[in-house]
Amino acid sequence: MSSMDDGRIGGAATARYARKKETILAAATAILNRQGVRGMTLADVAAQVGLNTTSVTYYYRKKDDLAAACFMRGLERFEAMVEEAAAQASPADRIVKFLDLYLELHRNVRLGQATPLTSFAEVKALKEPLRGSVVEAFNNLFRRVRGFFDDPSLAHLDKRQRNARAHLLMEQVFWSGRWLRRYDVEDYGRVRDRMGDILLNGLPAAGRNWAPQALPDPTPTSLDGLEWRETFLVAATRLINQRGYRGASVEEISAALNVTKGSFYHHHDDKDALVAECFERTFTVTRRSQLDARDLDADCWTQLVSTAAGLTSYQLSEHGPLLRASSLGALPEPLRGDMADGYMRGWQRFASIISDGIADGSIRPIDPSIAAHMINSMLNAAASLPIWVPGLERDEAAELFARPLLTGVLG
Numbered sequence: 001m002s003s004m005d006d007g008r009i010g011g012a013a014t015a016r017y018a019r020k021k022e023t024i025l026a027a028a029t030a031i032l033n034r035q036g037v038r039g040m041t042l043a044d045v046a047a048q049v050g051l052n053t054t055s056v057t058y059y060y061r062k063k064d065d066l067a068a069a070c071f072m073r074g075l076e077r078f079e080a081m082v083e084e085a086a087a088q089a090s091p092a093d094r095i096v097k098f099l100d101l102y103l104e105l106h107r108n109v110r111l112g113q114a115t116p117l118t119s120f121a122e123v124k125a126l127k128e129p130l131r132g133s134v135v136e137a138f139n140n141l142f143r144r145v146r147g148f149f150d151d152p153s154l155a156h157l158d159k160r161q162r163n164a165r166a167h168l169l170m171e172q173v174f175w176s177g178r179w180l181r182r183y184d185v186e187d188y189g190r191v192r193d194r195m196g197d198i199l200l201n202g203l204p205a206a207g208r209n210w211a212p213q214a215l216p217d218p219t220p221t222s223l224d225g226l227e228w229r230e231t232f233l234v235a236a237t238r239l240i241n242q243r244g245y246r247g248a249s250v251e252e253i254s255a256a257l258n259v260t261k262g263s264f265y266h267h268h269d270d271k272d273a274l275v276a277e278c279f280e281r282t283f284t285v286t287r288r289s290q291l292d293a294r295d296l297d298a299d300c301w302t303q304l305v306s307t308a309a310g311l312t313s314y315q316l317s318e319h320g321p322l323l324r325a326s327s328l329g330a331l332p333e334p335l336r337g338d339m340a341d342g343y344m345r346g347w348q349r350f351a352s353i354i355s356d357g358i359a360d361g362s363i364r365p366i367d368p369s370i371a372a373h374m375i376n377s378m379l380n381a382a383a384s385l386p387i388w389v390p391g392l393e394r395d396e397a398a399e400l401f402a403r404p405l406l407t408g409v410l411g
Contacts, residue, residue, distance in 0.1 A: 020049075020059070021059050022115070023049050024045060024049055024051075024056060024059055024060070024066070025066075025069060025070060025073055025115070026115035026116060027045050027048040027049050028040065028045045028066050028067070028069075028070050029070045029073070029074070029115065029116045029117075029118050030048075030116045031044050031045060031048065032067055032070050032118070032119070032122070033116060033118070033119045036121075036122045036125060036244055037063075037064070037067045037122045037125035037126060037244070038125060040063060040066075040067060041063065042056050042057065042060075042063050042066065045066065064126055064127050064130050065130070067126060067130075068126055068130040068131075068133065068134055070118050071118060071120060071123055071126075071134045071137075071138075072133075072134060072137060073118065074117060074118025074120065075118075075120075075134070075137045075138060075141055077105070077117070077118075078141055079140075079141055079144070081098060081101040081102060081105070082098065082141060082144045082145055083144070084097065084101060085097040085098035085101060085148070086144060086147055086148065090151065090153070091148055091149055091151050091153065091154060091410055092200055092410065094148040095148060095169065095196065095199055095200065095409070096192070096196040096200075098145075098148070098169070098173070099173070099192050099195055099196055099199075100192050102173050102176075103176075103180075103188045103189075103191060103192050104188075105117065106176075106177065106180055106188070107185045107188050110181075110185050111185060117177060119174075119177075119326070120138065120174065121244060121324075121326035122244040122326075123135060123138065124242065124243060124244060125243060125244045141170075142166055142167070142170065142388070145166045145169060145170055146162050146163060146165075146166035148166070148169070149162045149165055149166065149409075149410075150162070153410075154410060160389050160392075160400065161400065161404075163388045163389050164385065164388065164389055164400045164401050164404065165404055165409045166388070167381060167384075167385060167388045167389075167401075168378060168381065168401060168404060168405060168409065169199070169409065171377055171378070171380070171381035172195070172199070172374055172377050172378075175325075175373070175376070175377035175380060175381070176195070176373070176377070178325070179373045191370065194366065194367040194370045195370060195374065197366065198366055198367075198370065198371055198374055198405075199374075199405070199408070199409050200408055200409065200410060201364075201408050202405070202406050202407035202408035202411070203301070203304070203354070203357075203363050203364065203366055203371060203406050203407075204301055204362070204363065204364065204406070204407060205301065205361055205362055205363055205364045206364075208299075208301045208362055208363075210305060210403050210406070210407055211302065211305070212302070212305040212306040212308070212309035212310070212398065213296060213298065213302060213306045214306075214310075215289055215292045215293060215296075215306055215307065215310045216288075216292050217319075218284075218285045218286075218288035218289040218292065218310070218311075218314065219285065219319045220281060220284050220285070220288075230319070233277060233278055233281050234319060234320075235256055236253055236256070236274055236278055237278045237281070237282075237321065237322070237323045238256075238321065239252065239253055239256045240253075240275065240278065240323065240324075240327055241321060241323065241324050241383055241384075244326065244327070253271070253274070272335055275323075275327055276335055276338075276339060278323045279323055279327075279328075279339045279342060280342070281322075281323075282322040282323045282342075283342040283343075283345070283346060285311070285314065285319075285322060286311060286322070286346045286379075287345070287346065287349070289307045289310050289311050289314070290307050290346070290349045290350070290353070292307070293306045293307035293310070293353070294353065299357065299360055299361075299362035300353050300354070300356045300357030300359075300360055300362050300363060301357050301362035301363050302362070303353055303357075304350070304353050304354065304357060304363070304406070305402070305403075305406055307353075308375055308378070308379070308398070308402045308405075308406060309398035309402050309403075310398075311379050311382075312378070312379060312382045312397045312398045312401055312402040313394050313395065313397050313398050315379070315382040315383045315385070315397065316382075316385075316386065316392065316393075316394040316397050317394055320383070321382075321383035322379070322380075322383065324380055324383060325343060325376075325380050328340055328343070343376070346376065347372045347373060347376050348372070350371075350372035350375050350376065351368040351369055351371070351372035352368075354366070354368040354371050354372060355368045374405060375405065375406075378401065378402060378405045381401075382397060382401055382402075385397060385400070385401055
């Protein structure tokens with residue numbers, strides 16, 4: 001056999017190896033997105049691609065190796081989009097191009113022409129040193145997105161403000177994957193235009209300013225003498241937000257709450273019941289804030305900024321944060337559907353306030369549905385804002401994070 005034949009055989013084997021590796025990554029990403037790091041198994045991935053578990057370990061020795069590879073591949077895809085967007089001439093052009101590239105990729109995934117996009121919700125569930133490597137890559141991506149705002153026209157923005165805006169923009173893109181399925185892919189161009197318009201120009205009609213009014217504390221009050229339950233749910237929410245639904249075990253939750261595992265099960269049938277109660281508490285806080293804002297003797301723009309500012313600040317309060325929506329995907333049906341309906345009711349209430357504001361002239365004509373999704377995304381992301389803005393005080397959060405979304409990220 002000639003050396004040329006050897007090269008062809010070697011090249012074919014390398015190509016087959018690469019194709020199989022991509023197939024495994026695609027299957028693993030879909031399972032990872034549904035079940036999280038702890039819920040994904042090599043056996044599940046192997047079954048999905050028609051291999052046995054031993055064959056998968058030829059490519060990835062351990063489950064965490066495969067999960068980390070899924071995260072890194074996802075970051076590589078975002079890095080390519082960010083690099084192309086960063087080449088645009090102005091901050092506004094960079095933001096719109098980033099949205100355009102993401103929506104085009106999401107469209108191709110929906111059409112089966114591209115592999116699933118990776119959710120980064122469970123990066124913290126990885127073990128070290130893999131977690132550190134993925135987090136470092138994510139931080140590098142974050143710095144590239146922050147570079148969108150490096151421009152002489154934005155000299156008025158300091159590093160903290162650019163950090164907050166970069167976090168806001170990235171979370172708008174990540175979160176949109178949760179609601180884009182409600183749109184046909186033929187509508188994605190319109191979605192891009194509406195999202196870009198809101199990010200760049202905000203929601204207020206001419207002459208309206210950022211002047212949120214203080215609202216009552218929306219923390220649920222105990223009617224049955226069980227004041228400890230609020231403390232219990234806040235602590236559980238914080239741990240689940242930090243570790244993810246599957247990353248936070250009953251043992252860890254019990255330890256964080258300073259109760260025994262037996263005591264935990266005395267109060268909750270299982271972890272799903274606890275998570276459902278944490279979600280219900282989140283819905284109650286959101287609903288109370290929205291209704292209190294709606295009762296203000298003020299136009300709908302003022303009502304909107306008041307509840308958005310209040311809930312953003314609440315995330316950093318002693319009663320915060322609210323439970324992140326990323327835990328929804330790991331819940332079993334029909335519980336997942338019930339909790340998703342709870343989120344949708346909050347979204348609908350924001351959309352209604354915006355619609356009424358367009359009618360009363362205090363909010364300019366924008367898409368209420370998309371704007372409400374974007375406000376939900378901002379509130380969801382506010383819980384992790386202190387990671388990107390170290391030393392952040394509660395009374396700074398609304399100005400730093402809610403105001404840019406509602407009035408425009410370049411202002």
